[in-house]
């Protein structure tokens with residue numbers, strides 16, 4: 065069974081310095097095995113300013129088995145699936161040690177956002193882009209951060225709605241926005257020329 | 259240096275008499291036989307029954323679990339001695355170097371520090387909790403359970419890894435338990451501290467875990483001796499616990515292994531022994547069978563309509579000679595559904611039901627409704643070979659059961675009935691052993707025939723001739739062992755006729771053995787060095 069006492073102590077510790085560490089955890093309903101972690105995007109990266117949610121599931125053998133973690137927020141990153149948020153990170157697999165904690169795991173995720181490892185990719189498309197066309201990669205990653213990881217900013221939906229109002233189809237607007245890294249003017253130009 | 263050579267000494271040499279005991283040493287005699295071989299059954303009838311010419315025997319050792327444990331202990335003792343390390347450390351080193359004593363020696367004396375680093379063998383340090391407690395009570399926080407534990411200078415923990423890292427006994431136990439239930443990786447377990455890397459040895463593991471985990475761990479320890487070694491394999495028979503070690507194929511020798519459990523398998527592909535066909539053909543054939551399995555299900559059903567009265571007849575004997583139930587009593591061949599009188603000696607010997615073309619021309623495949631559905635010629639052709647392959651397999655399985663039954667019950671009974679000492683009845687068991695072996699060979703000749711290229715017509719004809727003779731001879735032997743024997747099991751003792759039976763069965767056994775041995779060799783040679791012989795003669 066899950067070591068409840070350890071998990072509770074971990075939660076207390078995370079709560080204590082969440083402002084400093086940039087990572088926090090909230091329990092989902094009353095199930096201690098399910099929680100939601102939050103990571104702030106590292107400064108100086110395309111993820112800066114974003115707040116990323118992570119679904120955390122503790123197996124019953126935790127901490128002897130690693131926690132299962134998956135991004136809920138969409139992230140454009142070589143080691144994260146752009147489809148479902150699955151994460152490729154060694155300490156969540158064979159390099160896990162019971163002396164590591166949820167906090168160290170989330171901090172490792174944060175570190176992963178700063179230093180992608182495109183040679184051990186989770187998402188081949190993103191990794192290819194990262195290696196071959198770094199500028200576009202940064203643009204797309206930033207656009208995804210703006211669109212999915214920021215609350216209050218103009219989301220993709222609103223931008224699409226604006227273009228639809230101008231008379232373009234929804235699908236065309238969406239794909240134009242995506243290909244221009246979310247830049248409304250770029251998308252408009254593309255839609256007019258194409 | 260080639261590490262495979264190094265393995266040899268780990269197995270303790272080859273001179274311990276554990277070798278598969280072969281009684282075939284007359285290789286030279288064998289090769290002269292080969293040149294004169296002409297594959298007519300009658301020509302072998304004068305043979306005295308001694309196995310004359312088999313393949314040169316390959317070298318290997320069959321080990322029981324007990325033998326393996328003993329070898330592991332010997333290896334550990336040697337390393338403990340040479341390197342002056344603990345038994346636990348010797349075990350860690352040996353597992354890292356795949357149980358090669360010489361490899362451990364070489365690497366260790368070349369660069370001990372680098373070996374220690376890569377294996378995780380740290381020199382024992384004083385446990386953290388003792389270092390910190392210094393005589394007074396001391397509190398230590400376990401960084402796995404986050405609980406605080408108090409110690410004094412006299413406290414002793416079970417879990418004292420060489421690196422000295424502190425986790426409480428409960429957490430160490432949980433850590434090891436998870437590793438054991440994760441698989442054989444537990445044999446190379448490292449310290450729970452993520453930055454440490456010290457190897458956790460057998461003694462600490464076994465001092466902490468429950469009986470269940472201990473059993474599993476010991477099991478992995480045992481298996482590592484075989485599974486880490488490219489020159490060792492487990493016998494693939496279900497439930498068999500023997501391992502084969504140090505297999506070195508002799509020059510021109512087969513890959514067949516005879517396990518102590520009596521299972522006969524191929525070292526290379528681990529399928530049941532399959533001479534005279536090669537591993538590649540076996541693989542192709544098995545893949546073909548599973549691809550066609552839906553079409554072939556009906557073949558495995560053990561009943562066919564009698565060709566005369568159309569009542570369903572069940573095949574419950576090993577030989578292909580079927581007699582319909584009264585009043586019909588029609589005698590027919592299970593494979594081609596032809597009259598039995600057309601088979602074997604009485605017709606002057608052309609046994610043709612193994613031949614696909616002949617069967618097709620005679621319209622055999624138009625008879626049964628099922629077969630009519632199979633419009634495609636390729637499927638029809640495959641069906642022909644598959645049915646014979648499968649039927650010989652079930653015949654082999656039946657013969658194997660009969661053999662066991664014979665050894666367990668019948669021989670005793672026969673000895674009573676015929677007032678013969680059991681030692682005088684060995685010829686019966688030998689006959690059955692031969693039947694089992696021949697069914698296996700005959701079965702694989704059908705895969706061989708299926709893959710014989712169509713354009714090599716002469717070869718194909720010759721092959722079918724040899725196969726037909728083999729089949730006929732085996733039928734004779736099988737029938738004699740099955741049906742003639744029953745007369746003596748059920749009937750009254752009669753010295754004279756029983757002696758006749760002995761002569762007949764022993765003679766058939768010997769003739770059939772020789773024939774099949776020559777057949778296997780001829781097929782393995784691709785029928786090249788014999789293709790002129792009998793054809794020219796006939």
Ligand SMILES: [Zn+2]
Pocket residue numbers: 400401402403404405425426427428429430
């Ligand atoms: Zn603990």
Ligand SMILES: [Zn+2]
Pocket residue numbers: 419421422423449450451454455456
């Ligand atoms: Zn350690």
Ligand SMILES: [Zn+2]
Pocket residue numbers: 493494495498499500517518519520521
């Ligand atoms: Zn076996």
Ligand SMILES: [Zn+2]
Pocket residue numbers: 513524525526527528529532536537540
């Ligand atoms: Zn094979």
Ligand SMILES: [Zn+2]
Pocket residue numbers: 564565566567568569582583586587588
């Ligand atoms: Zn009948």
Ligand SMILES: [Zn+2]
Pocket residue numbers: 591592593594595596601611
């Ligand atoms: Zn027949």
